Amino acid sequence: MMPLSRRARVLVSIAGVSLLAMVLLYAFPATAQRTVVLISDLSRTWAAAFAAYTCFASSRRPTTSEQRRTWRWIGAGCASFFAGQLLWNYYAMVRGTPPPYPSPADVGFLGVYACLIVGVIMLVRGQPTRRGDPELFLDAALVTFAVGALAYEYLVAPLRSGAAPVSLLGLLTSIGWSIGAVAVLWMILIQMLHRPAFPAATAALLLPSVIAFTVGNQVYAVVALRGTYRAGGPLDLTWDAGLLLIAAAAAIAPDYALHLQRGRSTGPETSTAARFVALVVGLAAMTGMAIIAMLQPSPRPDAAVIIGVGMAIVAARVLYSLGVSRRYAQILEEEVANQTRSLMSSLGATASAERNLRLLMEAVPDAITVVDRNGYLLDENTAGRTFVNAFPADPGAGGKRAAFAWLEGTASRIVRENLAAAFDGELRRFEVPFQRPDGSEGTSHVLLAPVREAGRIPKVLALVRDITDQRRAQTQLQQAEKLAALGQLVSGVAHEINNPAAIISGFAQTLLLDQLAPEQRETVQMMYDEATRIGRITSNLLAFARAGSKERTLVELNEIVRRTYALRSYHLTTLNITVNLDLDDANPRAWANGSEVQQMLLNLLINAEQALTTMSGRRAITIRTAIAGEEGVWLQVADTGPGIPADIQEKIFDPFFTTKPEGAGTGLGLSICYGIAHDHGGRISVHSVPGQGATFTIALPRDARTRQRTMPPPAPVPAEARKPDGKLSVLLIDDEEGLRRAVVNYLKRRGMHIIAVEDGGDALRVLRREHFDVIVSDVRMPGMSGGEFLERLRREYPAMVNRLIFTTGDTFAADTSTLLRDSGVPSLVKPYDFSKLETVVREVAESAKTST
Known part of the structure; x- marks a missing residue:
């Protein structure tokens, strides 16, 4: 049932009560004729005024401009009828005589139909029109002919047979009364025929009132022209009913339009109903005229011609419809055949796509399974069956198999928690330990992806990959990286030990050339032997390390900073880390190996990046270069991270020391930086306050060849060549x-x-x-x-x-x-x-x- 607003219910109730009261007054008229006439005039006055008010009030509520203009024009028509009724009341109540026919009051009465026609035109303005075809032409001709035939039958024919003289103005007025309401009905039907989509909400509500006007006007046109009209009869009730029905339609129209919009996606309706109505109108008109012609005592040739032409139009319309139906049936059959072929082709393509998808699933070496909310298996590939089929089905679940029965203990609990999150719409990735088919312990990577259907998640896609070998390879790679870093450290240490060991060995051998006491010779010999032992140890260490210092040259620190930053700039940007380059305009240079300095800077950048990703807020790294006095330069990397606790600042340069979780780092980054800086004759230091970031400063010599060593002064080089002495x-x-x-x-x-x-x-x-x-x-x-x-x-x-x-x-x-x-x-x-x-x-x- 259509819901009505409170305002609409009140207005409709007033219209209904008014109509009921008028029906009772006309059904039980007063004895005095003047009282009857007064009641009739007042009823029309109230109905016209109430209809005008309701139309103008409703014109403010519809949402479309066409509907607003339509109800304003209909309200204007009701106001015109109200004005005509006031003139009629003047003659009847003031002057005491009925107005002549025609009179100015008839102009007001007839104005309602002109306004109704304009309102219908306003309603369909902007709507697309149908392309002309024979069916449209026949429908329009049938409606037009039926309306014309009715006007002729009920107006012109009676006038021709009457003996009373008729004035031209009276004849025109009667024609206006006769065809006024019929013209409105004809306009609605014609517009519905010409439009593929018609806003029928308003038109459907107007039809009852227009039909009431049509019946009353046909009778009034004849009796008024003959001068036999008597006020207060049932004829007046048709106008009262028409006006009150317009008022009720205006009250209901806004809510009715909203009801249609909510009830279906398309408010406008097609013209199929209009064609059916046109055919019904034509058949009803011709049938009615035929019945009247048969009831008359003498045959009328004009009625026979009208009925014959009308039936010919109806027959042509029906025959054309049958032909169109056959053509439509043929087209429909062809379309059904085409759609069937298309459907079969689509089914074949779907089956082929499903087969290809199944082949792809079977070819994937990872386990692919589809599980329901309870974790039971819905579908799987071959790799998935190796996991699932290793365990029996669950008798309590109707023979279903648990998709993750191959997991136990903590792993099973982790899967259940992640499965619940996946059914909440989250994409989950995690790793769990499991026992491999050969009985060995392994690690699997599991991905749970929710499968959405119509806004729900009825199942989850699970991808399981055995990453045991991959994790083993990663562990070996990390160990290899640690060994490589250890080898680099060993190489540097061994090389530095060799020189002092050679000095100790040389002096010991020199002392052994002298005449020494046995105890002294034994001590010196032990010194020589141990120095030789040091040489053998360092030789073995170097054989293990197989590395050594690279060649060095003057390098520009600013250029190295720019190159290194370019390597990490995009990645740092994706982490919302701002990098500020504060480079000395003096372009500081250092006697160093460029690749090692770049490696050192890259390690510090990565350390700062990893520290910043553990916190929220401002993330920034600043890289500075500067000249430090006459003999050195320094390179500085500062970040706004969480800083380094004071109790571990002395340990951060130790090999293998790390604060990261196991497997997340080797603990050699800063140790390598320390080794490179020391190998270049420089130093590295850190300054950090927890919560305020950390600053690493690397000091390098500008030219290592000018570095002063803390050792005895060199032996003087003779200024002149020695004389030949045979040595x-x-x-x-x-x-x-x-x-x-x-x-x-x-x-x-x-x-x-x-x-x-x-x-x-x-x-x-x-x-x-x-x-x-x-x-x-x-x-x-x-x-x-x-x-x-x-x-x-x-x-x-x-x-x-x-x-x-x-x-x-x-x-x-x-x-x-x-x-x-x-x-x-x-x-x-x-x-x-x-x-x-x-x-x-x-x-x-x-x-x-x-x-x-």
Whole structure:
């Protein structure tokens, strides 16, 4: 039932009560004719006024402008009828006589139909029209002919047969009364026929009132023209009923339109109903005229012609409809056949897609299962069956199998919790331990994805992957990374130990050349043996590490910062981390290995990034470079993270120390940074206040070749060349002052002339003024390395190349081993036996003499 607003219920009730009261008054009229006439006039006055008020009030409520304009025009028509009735009342009540026919009151009465026609036109304005076709033409012709035939039958024919003279103005007025309401009905039907979609809500409510007007007007047109109209009769009730029905329609129309909008998606209706009504109107009109013609005493040729033409139109309309129906049936059959073929094709494609999907599921090595809310299996692939079928079905669940029965204990509980979250709409990823089919312990990665159907989640897709081998490989990789980092540390430590061990060994061997007491000789011999043992240990460590320092040059810190930031800029942006580059305009440079400095900076950036991702709020990293005095530069990385607790700040540079969960880090990042900084002759420090971030500062020498060492002053280089004395002359090049002194003391005790310098450049300057039988040079030295010295020697003193001996503390470093292999120069590994050094020196000197 359509709900009505309170306002609509009140107005409809007033209209109903008014109509009921009028029916009773007309059914039981007063005895005095004047009283009857007065009651009739007042009833029409009240009905017209109430209808006008209701129409204007309802025009404010509809939501569309067309409906508002329609009800305003209908209200204007009711107001016109009200004005005509007031004129009628003037004649009847004031002047005491009925108004003449026609009178000005008839103009007001007839104005209601003009306004109704304009209202219908306003209602359909902007609606699309149908394309013209024979069916539309026949429907319009049938309705028009039926309306015209009725007007002729009930107006023109009686006038032709009457004997009373009729004035032209009276005839026109009667025609207006006769066709007024019929014209409104005709307009509604014609507009419905011409529109593929028609707002029938308003038109349907108007039809009862228009029909009431049509019946009354046809009778009134004839009796008024003949002068036989008497006020207060049943004819007046048709106008009262028509006006009150308009009032009720206006009260109901806004709620009726909203009811149609809620009840169906399309408010407008098609013209199918209008075509049916047109056919019914034509048949009813022709049938009525035929019945009247048969009841008359003498046949009328004009009625027979009208009925014949009307039935011909009806027959043409029916025949055309039958033909259209046959064509439509044929088209429908063809469409059904096409749709059937399309459906079969779609079913085949669906079956093929389902088969392909099943093949894909079976080809996936991971377990794919579909489970319901209780965790029971709905579907699975082959890999899934290896898990599920290993356990029997649940008898209490109708033979269903539990999808996760292969999990036990904590793993089963984790799956249940995540399954409940998945049915709440969350995508869940997690790992659980399980027992593999071969009985070994394994780890599986589980993904639970909710499957949505019509807004519900009736099932969940579960993907299970055995990642045992992957986790094992990751563990091995982490161990390999730790070992690689350990090897780098070992390599640096072993190389640094070799030089002091060589010094201790050299001085011990020099002391053994003297006449010592047995106890002293035993002590010195033990010193020599232990130094030799240190050499063997470091040699084994270097063999394990197989790494060494890389070549160094002057590098621009600003450029390294920009390159390193470019590697991480996009990733840092995705984490909402702001990076500020505060680079010194002086473009600081350091004597360093560029790749190692970049690795050090990258490790610090990653550490800051990982610290910032554990907190909310502002996330920022600042990278600074600056010149620190005359001999150094520094690089600084500061973050706004949670900071480092004071109790662990002293441990953060220790190897394998980490605050991350197990497996999340190796604990070698800052240890590697410490090793690189120390290997470059620099230092790294941290300043942090918990809750205020951390700042790491790396200080590097601007040129390591100018670094001052805390060791005894070097032995003076003779300003002039020595005089030939027959002794074997040796030029020693080594950056370790202690080792130089030990070798010089030993070889001098063995009767050789020796000059020691700390750099290849100094050696070249000495060679310009003095000739040497043998040159002993270290490979890795600050400034000019052994390889560079060899190249200069080949260019400037090619005859001295075959007199060169290399010494090194790390033969496993890539650059060192390549140099020794390609140069073909004899070499000794630190800490070397000084007696062996003497032997090699004499052999090289003798070989050089022989070759010359």
